[in-house]
Amino acid sequence: MSAPLLEVRGLHKSYQLKGREPLEIIHGIDFQLGTGECRPVCGPSGAGKSTLLHILGGLESPERGEILWKGESTRSWDRTRWAIWRRQAVGFVFQSYHLIPELTVEENVRLPAMLAGVQLGEKWEDLLDEVGMTLRRDHLPAELSGGEQQRAAVARALVLEPDLILADEPTGNLDAASATAVLDLLVKMVRERQKSLLLVTHDETVAGRVGTPFRITDGRLTEASA
Numbered sequence: 170m171s172a173p174l175l176e177v178r179g180l181h182k183s184y185q186l187k188g189r190e191p192l193e194i195i196h197g198i199d200f201q202l203g204t205g206e207c208r209p210v211c212g213p214s215g216a217g218k219s220t221l222l223h224i225l226g227g228l229e230s231p232e233r234g235e236i237l238w239k240g241e242s243t244r245s246w247d248r249t250r251w252a253i254w255r256r257q258a259v260g261f262v263f264q265s266y267h268l269i270p271e272l273t274v275e276e277n278v279r280l281p282a283m284l285a286g287v288q289l290g291e292k293w294e295d296l297l298d299e300v301g302m303t304l305r306r307d308h309l310p311a312e313l314s315g316g317e318q319q320r321a322a323v324a325r326a327l328v329l330e331p332d333l334i335l336a337d338e339p340t341g342n343l344d345a346a347s348a349t350a351v352l353d354l355l356v357k358m359v360r361e362r363q364k365s366l367l368l369v370t371h372d373e374t375v376a377g378r379v380g381t382p383f384r385i386t387d388g389r390l391t392e393a394s395a
């Protein structure tokens with residue numbers, strides 16, 4: 170049997186604030202995510218969802234525990250290796266879109282390829298079309314609605330066809346109708362490409378549209394039904 174895409178074993182993380190007891194946010198998280206799996210991670214505000222996603226994206230280091238990528242331990246990965254992995258293997262979608270304000274929609278979507286030195290051909294045009302942003306390709310982020318910005322961000326996250334998409338409250342800034350549209354688009358595009366998605370949210374309705382939830386409670390991750 171082949172290894173899962175992502176496996177997490179015994180993850181721990183605490184924050185040390187000056188003059189205070191360490192704040193243990195994540196204590197003992199284990200889970201696996203298979204290729205083509207879409208899973209929401211639910212939990213209330215402050216539960217450690219963003220912290221977990223940052224650790225999984227190599228943006229923060231865990232205090233203890235291990236992350237395996239396609240069966241390979243990341244323990245010995247240095248910053249350069251993490252940076253290469255982030256560029257090739259993962260796409261991020263954030264609550265506040267994080268588009269570059271000075272770049273047009275087209276430039277934002279093509280940026281990951283430019284940074285990676287990858288020739289996209291016409292693929293980015295198909296992607297823009299798929300997220301319904303072709304007519305807005307020359308617009309700057311400030312000229313777009315939240316839903317439009319997030320659709321551009323979804324295209325940017327998928328442009329290099331990463332195996333994993335990490336999304337942090339991607340619909341948290343959107344009104345209900347745009348939220349549903351963006352979420353369904355993201356899930357559809359990830360599924361069609363047989364990629365994997367971890368999407369963190371405090372919103373059970375959002376989670377229900379993505380898949381069977383994991384839940385963060387008291388710093389641990391459980392299956393929603395458990």
Ligand SMILES: Nc1ncnc2c1ncn2[C@@H]1O[C@H](COP(=O)(O)OP(=O)(O)O)[C@@H](O)[C@H]1O
Pocket residue numbers: 184185186192194212213214215216217218219220221
């Ligand atoms: N850099 C940091 N330093 C200290 N505490 C932090 C830091 N980042 C997050 N925290 C704390 O960790 C807890 C979990 O935060 P977070 O992962 O952002 O939760 P969530 O995304 O589930 O709302 C919160 O109590 C937050 O205040």
Ligand SMILES: [Mg+2]
Pocket residue numbers: 218219220337
């Ligand atoms: Mg958060």
